[in-house]
Amino acid sequence: xxxxxxxxxxxxxxxxxxxxxxxxxxxxxxxxxxxxxxxxxxxxxxxxxxxxxxxxxxxxxxxxxxxxxxxxxxxxxxxxxxxxxxxxxxxxxxxxxxxxxxxxxxxxxxxxxxxxxxxxxxxxxxxxxxxxxxxxxxxxxxxxxxxxxxxxxxxxxxxxxxxxxxxxxxxxxxxxxxxxxxxxxxxxxxxxxxxxxxxxxxxxxxxxxxxxxxxxxxxxxxxxxxxxxxxxxxxxxxxxxxxxxxxxxxxxxx
Numbered sequence: 378x379x380x381x382x383x384x385x386x387x388x389x390x391x392x393x394x395x396x397x398x399x400x401x402x403x404x405x406x407x408x409x410x411x412x413x414x415x416x417x418x419x420x421x422x423x424x425x426x427x428x429x430x431x432x433x434x435x436x437x438x439x440x441x442x443x444x445x446x447x448x449x450x451x452x453x454x455x456x457x458x459x460x461x462x463x464x465x466x467x468x469x470x471x472x473x474x475x476x477x478x479x480x481x482x483x484x485x486x487x488x489x490x491x492x493x494x495x496x497x498x499x500x501x502x503x504x505x506x507x508x509x510x511x512x513x514x515x516x517x518x519x520x521x522x523x524x525x526x527x528x529x530x531x532x533x534x535x536x537x538x539x540x541x542x543x544x545x546x547x548x549x550x551x552x553x554x555x556x557x558x559x560x561x562x563x564x565x566x567x568x569x570x571x572x573x574x575x576x577x578x579x580x581x582x583x584x585x586x587x588x589x590x591x592x593x594x595x596x597x598x599x600x601x602x603x604x605x606x607x608x609x610x611x612x613x614x615x616x617x618x619x620x621x622x623x624x625x626x627x628x629x630x631x
């Protein structure tokens with residue numbers, strides 16, 4: 378039995394004036410699948426994820442979520458379809474603690490008349506929610522009151538991914554998640570993303586230039602070049618040289 382298709386793009390094309398950034402791109406993302414979209418600068422990766430996440434609209438083409446046509450007009454409508462994006466420029470406020478970052482803009486108030494009237498924040502409840510969420514994927518933060526600036530890069534990424542999952546994300550887009558992380562932190566983040574996928578039944582799209590990390594993490598690799606989809610490969614059935622050949626258009630032999 379074939380896995381359920383969570384997200385499908387059909388003929389996505391995007392023009393910026395006379396420049397065609399995406400050219401008739403079609404692809405499918407399956408349930409609990411981790412897919413990497415790779416390509417050189419200018420390949421159309423960023424444009425494509427901005428279309429999926431509602432930042433920009435395509436010039437033509439259709440998007441389907443759970444088999445039904447999706448009308449993604451902006452970021453809020455994308456979120457309603459369960460599409461959440463974690464960009465490479467971290468969105469955490471470094472002087473805030475993990476709970477304040479997880480609930481940023483959607484803070485919980487104490488559940489009584491005075492809490493609702495005076496907007497008293499329920500810090501204890503929010504900290505407990507963060508702890509439970511991260512514990513499910515094996516992340517423990519010793520001091521919940523510590524600013525996230527005191528956490529490792531990998532822990533900060535875990536909070537960003539956790540926030541996307543917590544607020545209903547079933548399709549999580551990670552834009553260059555391994556940037557500025559050391560080898561050890563990259564490996565820990567790889568394990569973490571897989572744990573989030575398994576614990577919360579999410580599908581993940583990653584955009585990355587780091588092919589070694591892509592091969593460790595992704596189930597499938599989709600290659601873009603000059604706005605076109607050049608091919609897709611099952612990670613365990615291909616090699617880095619084959620992906621580089623699709624990215625560059627040059628045949629690299631062993």
